[in-house]
Amino acid sequence: MILKTSSTSWKRELRETYLWSLKRNRGMMALFAALLFLAFPVLLLFGLANANIRMDPMTLEVYGVSAQYASVFGDMTGFAMTLSVPTLCALFTLLFAVQLFRYMHMKRSVDLFHSLPVRRSAMLLGRILAGLTALYIPLALNVGIASLIALCFNIENKGGQIGDLFVQMLGLMLVLAAAFLFCVLMAVCTGTTLDMVLSVIGVNIAYPILVYSSVYLVSCLLPGFNMTVNLDNTLLVALAPFVGIFLHASDAPTFFVWWAILAVFLLLSSVYLYRRRKSESAENTFAFQIPKGLIRFLITAVGGFGLGFILFWYNSSTANFLIGLLLGSLAAHVVVEAIYSRGFSRMKRSFAGYAVFLGAFIVFYGVVATGAFGYVDRIPAIEDIESVSFEDNTYYQEFGSDHFDIQGEQYENLASVKPEICQAENVEKVLEFHRSVVEFQKQAGFPFRMSQGGGIQYQIVYHLKDGSTFQREYQWSPFDTPNAEENSQRLQQLSSDIVNSEEYKTSGNLLFYLEPGDISQIEIENYDEQSDMAAKTYRLNDAQKQALLEALRQDTLDLDITNREDFSGRVACLYLRCGDENGLFQPAEGSKLKNLVGDYTGKIQVSISPYTLTENQKDLAVVQLLEEQGWTAEES
Amino acid sequence: MIEANQLTKRFGILTALDQISFQIQSGSIFGLVGSNGAGKSTFLRTLAGIYQPDGGSVTLDGEAPFENPGVKSRIFFIPDYPYFFPQASLDSMAAFYSRLYPTWSRERYEACCAMFPLDRKMRIGNMSKGMQRQAALICAIAAQPELLLMDEIFDGLDPVMRQLLKRIVGSEVADRGMTVVIASHNLRELEDFCDHVGLFHKGGVLFERELDELKLGINKVQAVFQPLPGPEAFQGLDILKTEVRGSLVSFVARGTKEDILEQINALHPVFAEVLPLTLEEVFISEMEVAGYDIENILN
Numbered sequence: 001m002i003l004k005t006s007s008t009s010w011k012r013e014l015r016e017t018y019l020w021s022l023k024r025n026r027g028m029m030a031l032f033a034a035l036l037f038l039a040f041p042v043l044l045l046f047g048l049a050n051a052n053i054r055m056d057p058m059t060l061e062v063y064g065v066s067a068q069y070a071s072v073f074g075d076m077t078g079f080a081m082t083l084s085v086p087t088l089c090a091l092f093t094l095l096f097a098v099q100l101f102r103y104m105h106m107k108r109s110v111d112l113f114h115s116l117p118v119r120r121s122a123m124l125l126g127r128i129l130a131g132l133t134a135l136y137i138p139l140a141l142n143v144g145i146a147s148l149i150a151l152c153f154n155i156e157n158k159g160g161q162i163g164d165l166f167v168q169m170l171g172l173m174l175v176l177a178a179a180f181l182f183c184v185l186m187a188v189c190t191g192t193t194l195d196m197v198l199s200v201i202g203v204n205i206a207y208p209i210l211v212y213s214s215v216y217l218v219s220c221l222l223p224g225f226n227m228t229v230n231l232d233n234t235l236l237v238a239l240a241p242f243v244g245i246f247l248h249a250s251d252a253p254t255f256f257v258w259w260a261i262l263a264v265f266l267l268l269s270s271v272y273l274y275r276r277r278k279s280e281s282a283e284n285t286f287a288f289q290i291p292k293g294l295i296r297f298l299i300t301a302v303g304g305f306g307l308g309f310i311l312f313w314y315n316s317s318t319a320n321f322l323i324g325l326l327l328g329s330l331a332a333h334v335v336v337e338a339i340y341s342r343g344f345s346r347m348k349r350s351f352a353g354y355a356v357f358l359g360a361f362i363v364f365y366g367v368v369a370t371g372a373f374g375y376v377d378r379i380p381a382i383e384d385i386e387s388v389s390f391e392d393n394t395y396y397q398e399f400g401s402d403h404f405d406i407q408g409e410q411y412e413n414l415a416s417v418k419p420e421i422c423q424a425e426n427v428e429k430v431l432e433f434h435r436s437v438v439e440f441q442k443q444a445g446f447p448f449r450m451s452q453g454g455g456i457q458y459q460i461v462y463h464l465k466d467g468s469t470f471q472r473e474y475q476w477s478p479f480d481t482p483n484a485e486e487n488s489q490r491l492q493q494l495s496s497d498i499v500n501s502e503e504y505k506t507s508g509n510l511l512f513y514l515e516p517g518d519i520s521q522i523e524i525e526n527y528d529e530q531s532d533m534a535a536k537t538y539r540l541n542d543a544q545k546q547a548l549l550e551a552l553r554q555d556t557l558d559l560d561i562t563n564r565e566d567f568s569g570r571v572a573c574l575y576l577r578c579g580d581e582n583g584l585f586q587p588a589e590g591s592k593l594k595n596l597v598g599d600y601t602g603k604i605q606v607s608i609s610p611y612t613l614t615e616n617q618k619d620l621a622v623v624q625l626l627e628e629q630g631w632t633a634e635e636s
Numbered sequence: 637m638i639e640a641n642q643l644t645k646r647f648g649i650l651t652a653l654d655q656i657s658f659q660i661q662s663g664s665i666f667g668l669v670g671s672n673g674a675g676k677s678t679f680l681r682t683l684a685g686i687y688q689p690d691g692g693s694v695t696l697d698g699e700a701p702f703e704n705p706g707v708k709s710r711i712f713f714i715p716d717y718p719y720f721f722p723q724a725s726l727d728s729m730a731a732f733y734s735r736l737y738p739t740w741s742r743e744r745y746e747a748c749c750a751m752f753p754l755d756r757k758m759r760i761g762n763m764s765k766g767m768q769r770q771a772a773l774i775c776a777i778a779a780q781p782e783l784l785l786m787d788e789i790f791d792g793l794d795p796v797m798r799q800l801l802k803r804i805v806g807s808e809v810a811d812r813g814m815t816v817v818i819a820s821h822n823l824r825e826l827e828d829f830c831d832h833v834g835l836f837h838k839g840g841v842l843f844e845r846e847l848d849e850l851k852l853g854i855n856k857v858q859a860v861f862q863p864l865p866g867p868e869a870f871q872g873l874d875i876l877k878t879e880v881r882g883s884l885v886s887f888v889a890r891g892t893k894e895d896i897l898e899q900i901n902a903l904h905p906v907f908a909e910v911l912p913l914t915l916e917e918v919f920i921s922e923m924e925v926a927g928y929d930i931e932n933i934l935n
Contacts (some may be wrong), residue, residue: 013705016735024721108719115684116736117709275703279686280647 013118017126018133025099025134032092033138039084041145047076048153069153070161077146077161081168085246089139089176093242094200096134097183100127102193102552110282124274128184128267135176143169170257172248178259179241180254181266188274189291191284195340199295202336204242206295211236213305214364220450221368223441224378224472234258270443285340295351296336300357303332316452330604369447376441376448379434380462380470388421388430389461390504392495392562392588404510406597407605409584414604415596419499419508426501433494434460437474440487451475455530458495496562505561508607511552513592514578516545518585524576524626527632535631536543537577551621552576552611558621574611574622579603637662638683638783638815642692645678652678654839655692660832661739661816662697662782664897665809667826667847668819669919670836671928672822676819677716679836680785683817684713696783712781716788718772720760726771727756730778737779745778751800765792773801777808784808786818790825802829827915835919847915854918855893858886859900859908872899889912889923 022029051072053065099180103109113123128626147162183200190196211230219226234255234493237243252555266500273288281287301581307328312321371377403418421427437458441448462470498504506512538550579585584603597604613623638660645653653675660864668676681687685708690839693700701707719751720729725761726749735741749756752770754763760771777782783806790798806829808814820826826833827847834844845853854876860883873884874890883906889896893910900908913921923929 013736020732020735106719108715108717110680111684111713111717112714112719114686115681115708115711115713117705118736119703119705278688279681562844 007064010119010122012414013122014126014129016120017123018129021100021127022133025096025130028092028095028099029134029138030132032088033141035088036085036138036142037145038143039088040080041149043077043080044073044146045149048072048149057260058535069150070155071500073150073153073155073161076614077165077168080146080163081172082246082249085139085142086172086248089135089172089244090179090245093135093176093245094197096131096185097180097187097200098193100131101184101187101196102443104187104277104287105191105196106586107191107280107282110279120275120277121271124188124271128181128270131180131184132177135180136173139169139173141360145367157231168249170480171398172245174256174263174430175241175244175261176246178263178266179245181263181270182241184270185266185273186291187278189288189316191281191287195285198339199291200242202295202299204240206298207238207240208236209245209302210298210305211238213302213309216309216522217305217450218368218372219475220452221365221436221448221449222372224474225375226373226473227454238262266564285342288425292340293356296333296340296353297351297357297360299336300329300333300354301361301571303335304329304357304361307331312450313452316450319451321450330354330363333357344595363411366447369449371446371448376438378470379431379438380464382424382427382431384464384466385427385462386422386465387463388427389418389459389463390430390433390498391456391459392422392499393457393459394492394562401506404513404608406593407607408597408600409602412473414600417508417510417513417596419504421498421501421503423501423503426498426503429494429498429501430460433458433491433498434472436487436494440532443483443487477481492562496560499561502557505556505559510555510608511549511556513596514549515588515591515593516549516595516608517588518540518578518591519545519549519576520579521577522548522566522631523630524633525573527577536631536633547625548576548622551625552596554621572613574613576611577609578606578608638694638696638817639698640679640694640721641740643679643682643689643694644691645675645682645687645690646690649802651839653689654681655837656839656841657692658841658844660815660834662815663809663813664832665805665816665818665830667818667833668829668836669823669833669915670842671838671923673838674836675839676836680713680787680817680819681715683712683783684714684785686693691701695752703853711737711785712737712776712779713785714769714772714776714787714789716791718768720768720771722761724760724761726754729760729771729775733775733779737781739776739780741780743772744780745774748774748777748804751804752797766794766797769793770797773804777804779829780808780812781814782812783815783817784818786820788822789818790820790822794828797835798825805829823916823919834916835922837923839929842863842922842926849917852892853914854888854890854913854921856886856911856913857887857894857900857908858884858911858915859903859905860884861903861905865903869903876925883926888917 003400048069051069051138053068068279084170114120116123144164147165150162150165180204186199186203187193187196190199215231232252233247233250234252237247238258239262241259241262244255247255248255253474259520270538277287286292304325305328308321308323308325311324312318331352333354334347337347338344341347341350367373403416406415406417408414456473456475459472460472464470519540519541521537523535523537577583580609585605586603587597592608593604611622613620640659641687642655643653643657644651647870647915652673656679668679670676678687679694682689683701685704688702689700696707696710699707701711704811720734724732730745734742734745752774754767754774756771760768763771769789773786773789776786788790789801793801802825803927805816809816818826818830830847831849833850835842843850862883864880864883864885870887873887875895876888876890878885878887880886893912897908897910900910920929926928
């Protein structure tokens, strides 16, 4: 008798695959949970139990114990969620992926699984769900236990400690999904588990290095471009989710949007490719050739940039870089090909891929060295500019510097103030400076050659009327040009005109934002090396506060910022104190500071740099005021 | 019914199956024989839905098995090296299959376990090659498929287990009308097990026939002639292989025993007899015609 079977449903296939796969991995799941328990809740419990709780030395009374525990909790969860937990998560993501998808890489297991009455999509998705469950349940369990421990120590969710932990966990889960699905895609594309693991590790290491190297190369080559300092994390690890696991605490929405998009893309790609994957590709190196080519390209480029920059750093020579790039990329290509092909039999054919890399690099280098399609020459028109921020880092900055931050009672940043140039005549000075920098750069040689920057010297940020910003940062020194001295003096003069303008000096200096009432006291510290250091604090009346503030402002306006002397021969320091003993004060209604913090109603604090007094500053208004009032570091 | 129509399967530049076309009737035990690399295992894997054809088609009752769980649930494939999960026992493998094959029979599983001398709790990885094949066969029989595909199943089995296998599979064919396709180089075992055979060589099918018809249609002749007639005297016979030693002529020829004997007797031999060929002898003779013989290989 023939038993006619009914067609199995896709959902049933998915469910059975999921349950079976989860059952097969329950041991690993338990191990993961146990290790997470040691790495997080156990450490947290010991940390809280042994916390050094401060108490009043007189009454031995403990104040704010909950807040003190919350602080320990914050420190420990910060450590756990940025290091120990992500490390274990990254390790087990790879282990679960290997465990669940290595069947594709063995002919014998492929015979079994691909002959089963289960569609490939259901088989893959069932295993993906099992893998994610195996990662998520131990993680959620341990975060839950950590939260319970926190509650046992009366740590309330004030300030969001426990809530933040769960938000971090969700962020971590999202990046873990992307990392796991990345492994799945690699498993589908490769023919052996070794190649899968090598590809996962290779891409996750090579991609961030390649992005950083490329940006660094452009920064060395393209005047005005500098992204190495503030390189966006999302871009840096976009295709390296295992690195992203360690950056999951990022608060940038784009970071999480990207991982969500990538996870969906990886999921769809994996299913699409797995349905087309030839069973016979098991035990071959790759099931699909395109990923192999991309990974080889990535590692070849990293090898090239790596050796290129090492040779470049010897003498900042473009030729050194290019020789290093050629040798490094060739070596990396040969190594990758030898590993992937298990020998040299396909080496000759593989050089077509190397030629693609060389071609791509030549195009990339050519575009950047010739100004990146007008990037260097682009300067906004004056009528489009709302305001400009200008920084010249070649001169000293002190006392209030030229920028300051306003913080709230919980040390949260409420506002950052920098010099802002809005007046047309000053904006025109910046434009003139900008045009001169570009012109001098071209005089130094075109197409541009690589130069090793020694930090940003000039930064110009145009805030345009359409709401966008236009930024250029120059590392270049005018001393490289043939008429170096002349160009250098010209730039200094132009910069001096900008930074010595009243608008520049007053727009970013805290002294011009403070009200006399904000000042509570001053402290004067003696710097006489021959005698012991002495310091004295003075409480000022309203008239004294007014006089001091006016003197300090006058000195700032009189100062030639570009000719600032160094601190040799200093004799004393003047510290300006605002607010209470913690530096907190309520800004006066209608004051500039109040306007800057907007709707914030609490107390604020501002960091104030000391005002250094030197021997040759006798004519300063503030020095005269100190003498007049008899304010010194010594007892009179 | 299984139907291969212009079925082609390539592995890179190698064509493992080259536009083969033939049919296997339901309820038959079909033996796949052929040279090494002839495409037998590839055909089984394609029929099991593991490989996707590069051209043509193979169907079970009109439906292609690739990515078709409805068809695959009616097929069970035992490959030449069956795979079991690491640490798996026979019971755990049975639990796995029982979730996926809707026709899985617990009773049949228990009955098979009672027949084969295997420890159900023992780790299959620790079992011998023959015992692993027994374990695979128990699972296959318990799944009660309509089509059972077996690749080199006799390899590693002792003679008693071979007989048991043939008896159990034979009863499944008789009781349920199960179809069996079995690839093997062990022609002696196939000879008394299969009712049909297909001979594969270099990705093609040299022939596909009922075993009895095949054996009756090819015969070995030994005859003594005084004097020995010239080669033209044997032109009426479809001779595959000839050997002459003095006045003794031995040859293998296609045709019925009666037809061959009639033509030989017309040449007035001193002595003549027609002997039936074993499947192995048929295989060797046919492969020699295809250019696959020891002499060719050595030369």
